[in-house]
Amino acid sequence: MYTMRTPLAAGIDIGGTNIVYGWIDREGNILSRGSVLTNDYPDVLQMVEAVVAFLHEDLSFIDGDFDIAGIGIGAPNGNFYKGTIEFAPNLPWKGTIYLADLFSNAMGVPAHLTNDANAAAMGEMIFGAARGMKDFIMITLGTGLGSGIVIGGQMVYGHDGFAGELGHTIVDPEGRLCGCGRKGCLETYASASGIVRTVKEMLGKEHPKSLLDDIDQRDITAKKIHEAALNNDRLALQAFDYTSRILGMKLADAVAFSSPEAIILFGGLANAGELLFLPVKKYMEDFMLNIFKNKVRVLPSQLKDDDAALLGAASLVWKEHA
Amino acid sequence: MYTMRTPLAAGIDIGGTNIVYGWIDREGNILSRGSVLTNDYPDVLQMVEAVVAFLHEDLSFIDGDFDIAGIGIGAPNGNFYKGTIEFAPNLPWKGTIYLADLFSNAMGVPAHLTNDANAAAMGEMIFGAARGMKDFIMITLGTGLGSGIVIGGQMVYGHDGFAGELGHTIVDPEGRLCGCGRKGCLETYASASGIVRTVKEMLGKEHPKSLLDDIDQRDITAKKIHEAALNNDRLALQAFDYTSRILGMKLADAVAFSSPEAIILFGGLANAGELLFLPVKKYMEDFMLNIFKNKVRVLPSQLKDDDAALLGAASLVWKEHA
Numbered sequence: 001m002y003t004m005r006t007p008l009a010a011g012i013d014i015g016g017t018n019i020v021y022g023w024i025d026r027e028g029n030i031l032s033r034g035s036v037l038t039n040d041y042p043d044v045l046q047m048v049e050a051v052v053a054f055l056h057e058d059l060s061f062i063d064g065d066f067d068i069a070g071i072g073i074g075a076p077n078g079n080f081y082k083g084t085i086e087f088a089p090n091l092p093w094k095g096t097i098y099l100a101d102l103f104s105n106a107m108g109v110p111a112h113l114t115n116d117a118n119a120a121a122m123g124e125m126i127f128g129a130a131r132g133m134k135d136f137i138m139i140t141l142g143t144g145l146g147s148g149i150v151i152g153g154q155m156v157y158g159h160d161g162f163a164g165e166l167g168h169t170i171v172d173p174e175g176r177l178c179g180c181g182r183k184g185c186l187e188t189y190a191s192a193s194g195i196v197r198t199v200k201e202m203l204g205k206e207h208p209k210s211l212l213d214d215i216d217q218r219d220i221t222a223k224k225i226h227e228a229a230l231n232n233d234r235l236a237l238q239a240f241d242y243t244s245r246i247l248g249m250k251l252a253d254a255v256a257f258s259s260p261e262a263i264i265l266f267g268g269l270a271n272a273g274e275l276l277f278l279p280v281k282k283y284m285e286d287f288m289l290n291i292f293k294n295k296v297r298v299l300p301s302q303l304k305d306d307d308a309a310l311l312g313a314a315s316l317v318w319k320e321h322a
Numbered sequence: 323m324y325t326m327r328t329p330l331a332a333g334i335d336i337g338g339t340n341i342v343y344g345w346i347d348r349e350g351n352i353l354s355r356g357s358v359l360t361n362d363y364p365d366v367l368q369m370v371e372a373v374v375a376f377l378h379e380d381l382s383f384i385d386g387d388f389d390i391a392g393i394g395i396g397a398p399n400g401n402f403y404k405g406t407i408e409f410a411p412n413l414p415w416k417g418t419i420y421l422a423d424l425f426s427n428a429m430g431v432p433a434h435l436t437n438d439a440n441a442a443a444m445g446e447m448i449f450g451a452a453r454g455m456k457d458f459i460m461i462t463l464g465t466g467l468g469s470g471i472v473i474g475g476q477m478v479y480g481h482d483g484f485a486g487e488l489g490h491t492i493v494d495p496e497g498r499l500c501g502c503g504r505k506g507c508l509e510t511y512a513s514a515s516g517i518v519r520t521v522k523e524m525l526g527k528e529h530p531k532s533l534l535d536d537i538d539q540r541d542i543t544a545k546k547i548h549e550a551a552l553n554n555d556r557l558a559l560q561a562f563d564y565t566s567r568i569l570g571m572k573l574a575d576a577v578a579f580s581s582p583e584a585i586i587l588f589g590g591l592a593n594a595g596e597l598l599f600l601p602v603k604k605y606m607e608d609f610m611l612n613i614f615k616n617k618v619r620v621l622p623s624q625l626k627d628d629d630a631a632l633l634g635a636a637s638l639v640w641k642e643h644a
Contacts, residue, residue: 133481151478168578258480
């Protein structure tokens with residue numbers, strides 16, 4: 001008797017705090033999800049063993065007959081070609097870790113790994129705002145600024161697997177000190193932490209009276225700036241304008257590079273919606289070379305914040321099975 | 323009887339002053355070449371007719387039995403997808419010209435067209451410094467700054483065919499006025515005309531005594547600045563340093579985008595050799611994100627100035643026959 005078996009992908013998102021894993025079908029349904037604390041596993045082999053055991057256990061609770069199509073992994077400093085994470089500053093495992101091989105060996109199926117922003121881009125291409133697009137750029141605006149670039153339907157990995165670091169293009173060589181050790185990187189301005197730095201700088205100078213004056217500076221977050229801006233707080237609105245101008249200018253540069261159909265914004269700061277999207281779009285057009293004007297859409301992600309990382313990781317598998 | 327017929331490509335380089343055409347074999351030998359004056363042909367159809375007639379005539383003088391494999395065309399503002407030139411400011415034909423179709427119909431073989439910098443990149447990939455490379459960036463430093471980007475062995479054309487305009491990424495939004503109407507584009511600094519502007523600015527302020535003081539400002543060229551620098555002229559050396567710092571910084575940005583194996587510099591300003599290459603390389607490394615440091619070669623073109631345009635155009639044909 002012939003039984004139709006449903007292919008499933010294991011999606012794994014490696015973060016500094018949590019490792020989230022789940023089973024995802026080809027339509028982007030998340031059939032199970034779980035997580036472990038990253039720092040509970042100083043030994044990476046134990047982490048792999050534990051996550052694989054949990055995944056197998058979860059699978060036994062899902063109704064149906066399944067084939068495991070593969071494993072997709074999103075990880076900071078992930079290298080697609082080698083399936084490694086290398087010197088990721090926020091992870092407990094040091095040196096070069098062949099994480100894709102470790103998972104592949106433990107489960108007996110192929111494993112694909114890339115960095116979080118590339119996985120997010122893949123998620124949008126397979127399940128989200130970039131469905132049907134061949135040329136787009138994904139920008140994740142979290143603590144830093146991550147990017148995933150798709151050209152001609154292919155992720156851009158570059159010759160070493162590390163392409164797509166738009167967060168570390170330079171806005172001002174004499175500008176803000178970046179975590180990477182250099183000065184003036186885009187992510188020091190255009191990110192959740194970047195806008196917080198902007199507000200703190202503004203509060204340190206003569207400035208319009210602001211709702212943010214009443215908050216301990218250590219407690220200022222992108223979300224609180226967003227809330228103040230929704231209440232028409234002038235300083236908060238100026239901070240969004242300042243951030244958007246810099247991001248818009250660098251997006252115009254990115255368009256001159258790869259001429260994408262759309263740029264998709266995702267992550268903490270992107271949740272500010274029109275407060276960010278309208279000025280970013282305006283400044284991007286102001287700074288755009290004529291031949292590209294009014295061609296490039298700036299879109300919000302269509303993946304829910306909580307699902308994006310798992311869907312992105314699973315997309316690495318479905319992309320191979322396209 | 324079976325005769326081995328040699329495939330040949332017609333290469334055509336469309337310029338504001340001359341249109342150069344020739345027959346090129348698969349090994350990059352230029353078997354014939356000729357040119358006409360662009361402005362002798364206000365009607366584009368007459369230009370196509372004339373060039374095709376000259377090409378046929380030339381072919382009759384080449385010994386051997388040939389197949390015409392195709393036509394490759396490099397042209398300013400060329401669009402690969404549509405085979406058009408669109409609103410090229412220095413050409414006599416206005417509006418959108420379907421130049422690839424016109425040539426293809428006139429010769430009865432396929433024709434491929436792209437902009438000059440992309441053709442140059444293709445020429446390096448097939449015949450020059452980028453042989454065997456899958457990821458590199460070509461920069462042409464002439465009157466302007468053109469660029470051709472190759473990722474995974476494919477030219478980057480973008481969703482509209484106009485990708486690769488690194489000359490119009492922004493160095494300083496309050497900077498020099500560019501021919502494109504915006505301010506602070508890279509090509510206003512890093513190009514043959516950019517370094518001339520730099521020297522004129524320096525001569526207009528307090529400056530070290532210079533060999534260039536004795537030249538009428540209208541006669542200053544990149545070549546004369548190069549010659550002065552070879553004579554250890556301080557002002558000329560400072561101009562090269564200033565130019566190289568800006569170019570190096572923007573090349574570091576380009577590396578963060580596509581992580582190429584090499585960057586190839588071509589054209590008037592690149593002929594300055596080490597005077598340009600050494601400081602560009604140094605500043606690029608200074609501005610480079612750690613993970614990319616000491617990985618990316620900066621190479622001179624391996625095509626002779628006089629041959630590059632024809633070889634680039636012909637490469638469009640050989641790329642299709644790879």
